[in-house]
Amino acid sequence: MSLIVQKYGGTSVGTPERILNVARRILETKQAGHQVVAVVSAMSGVTNRLIELADEVTGDSKPSEREMDVLLSTGEQTTIALTAMALNAMGAKAVSLTGAQAGIETDGVHTKARISTISPAGVHELLDDDHIVILAGFQGKTSDGKITTLGRGGSDLTAIAMAAAIEADLCQIFTDVDGVYTCDPRVVPNAQKIPEISYDEMLEMASSGTKVMQSRSVEFAKKFGVPFEVRSSLNTNPGTLVKEETMSMESVVIRGVSLERAQAKVTISNVQDFPGSASRVFGAVAEANIMVDMIVQNVSHTSSTDISFTLSKDDVAQAQSVLAPVIAELGEDTTIEATDGIAKLSVVGIGMRSHSGVASEMFAALAEAGINIQMISTSEIKISVTVAEDDIDKAAKVVHDAFDLG
Numbered sequence: 001m002s003l004i005v006q007k008y009g010g011t012s013v014g015t016p017e018r019i020l021n022v023a024r025r026i027l028e029t030k031q032a033g034h035q036v037v038a039v040v041s042a043m044s045g046v047t048n049r050l051i052e053l054a055d056e057v058t059g060d061s062k063p064s065e066r067e068m069d070v071l072l073s074t075g076e077q078t079t080i081a082l083t084a085m086a087l088n089a090m091g092a093k094a095v096s097l098t099g100a101q102a103g104i105e106t107d108g109v110h111t112k113a114r115i116s117t118i119s120p121a122g123v124h125e126l127l128d129d130d131h132i133v134i135l136a137g138f139q140g141k142t143s144d145g146k147i148t149t150l151g152r153g154g155s156d157l158t159a160i161a162m163a164a165a166i167e168a169d170l171c172q173i174f175t176d177v178d179g180v181y182t183c184d185p186r187v188v189p190n191a192q193k194i195p196e197i198s199y200d201e202m203l204e205m206a207s208s209g210t211k212v213m214q215s216r217s218v219e220f221a222k223k224f225g226v227p228f229e230v231r232s233s234l235n236t237n238p239g240t241l242v243k244e245e246t247m248s249m250e251s252v253v254i255r256g257v258s259l260e261r262a263q264a265k266v267t268i269s270n271v272q273d274f275p276g277s278a279s280r281v282f283g284a285v286a287e288a289n290i291m292v293d294m295i296v297q298n299v300s301h302t303s304s305t306d307i308s309f310t311l312s313k314d315d316v317a318q319a320q321s322v323l324a325p326v327i328a329e330l331g332e333d334t335t336i337e338a339t340d341g342i343a344k345l346s347v348v349g350i351g352m353r354s355h356s357g358v359a360s361e362m363f364a365a366l367a368e369a370g371i372n373i374q375m376i377s378t379s380e381i382k383i384s385v386t387v388a389e390d391d392i393d394k395a396a397k398v399v400h401d402a403f404d405l406g
């Protein structure tokens, strides 16, 4: 008997028929003699619809993040009840739990809370009593009982964190594709399924736009050593195993290509070039919990310089408002400008550590396709560029081809 955590994403539970399909799969696992905790997401489209509803009732003022979490958590709460009902109707013994009921405690950063502890005694008790546990993804509670959510795609994190807490033998992330591909198969049709990938590569891909896994969930899996499989809820094909790096993995130079749309660039010009300027800019942005991605500071030839950074288009207005007082202090001529319509393309692979020439090959492929590179950043195992958003699909295809990933 194994203890298995399974996670079913929004599309996998998107209709009553899909919920019945998921219930059957969970039941098969239970009937094969295993203990099962199944984490489910909101039915596809529900979280987005809830966000739209909040916008409709609040107009120009931003809804309170505390109430946002109360609202968003209902999406998953609907699915756990329906999945447990479906299983019970099949004669199984299933029980639904919200994040709070399952002992998932978080910090108080509403809408992107971090898990602080999990007290899984209740879950173990239900499993020992032969129940199937259906757990709401994406949510938890603060130590003083406020409902929180874990950021978009957060059900992946619920599954991986619960697998770590209950020391599960297996963690399976079921989704609407057969696994992790060399690029989003919706954009690059000849993308190939990757049989296994290291945590570091999956993390770099997830944090550069490969939304098949939430990046924070991969970070957690790496930190606590939780191997997991990504596979389809609609067939039984083998998926992708995400695990600790092995020797043979380094022989592949580029594991995959990621793309991220809806990015924006903020440029602060004429910043006085003295210690502390960058710290004030990024301190203000960090305090507002805004995630900054690429940062470029020009070499200064005079006493002032320019700083540019990229961020999600959705965060631009807030970044401009928290930066307004900082800009005023940084210098009389300091100005701020934001542009959107930007997307990011990244190539990722641990083999890059021991191979040179990857950047030039990537840039050559883009140049040949007539695509202009706006910004560049690199890490040990990743090279990212920003391009016009209109060019991103073509950019992904030519770079994917250039590295023979198809």
Ligand code: ADP
Binding pocket: 008, 009, 010, 011, 012, 041, 153, 174, 175, 176, 177, 179, 180, 181, 182, 183, 184, 185, 186, 209, 210, 211, 212, 213, 256
């Ligand atoms: P779920 O609702 O199951 O959490 P998501 O929509 O979050 O599913 O993630 C699955 C989607 O991720 C796929 O439908 C696919 O379009 C997209 N995706 C992006 N990049 C990749 C990739 N490299 N490999 C597989 N899927 C990818």
Ligand code: ASP
Binding pocket: 009, 010, 041, 042, 047, 048, 075, 137, 138, 151, 152, 153, 154, 155, 156
């Ligand atoms: N329902 C949440 C979302 O759409 C969480 C998830 O699906 O993982 O982001």
Ligand code: MG
Binding pocket: 009, 153, 156, 211, 212, 213, 214
């Ligand atoms: Mg997801």
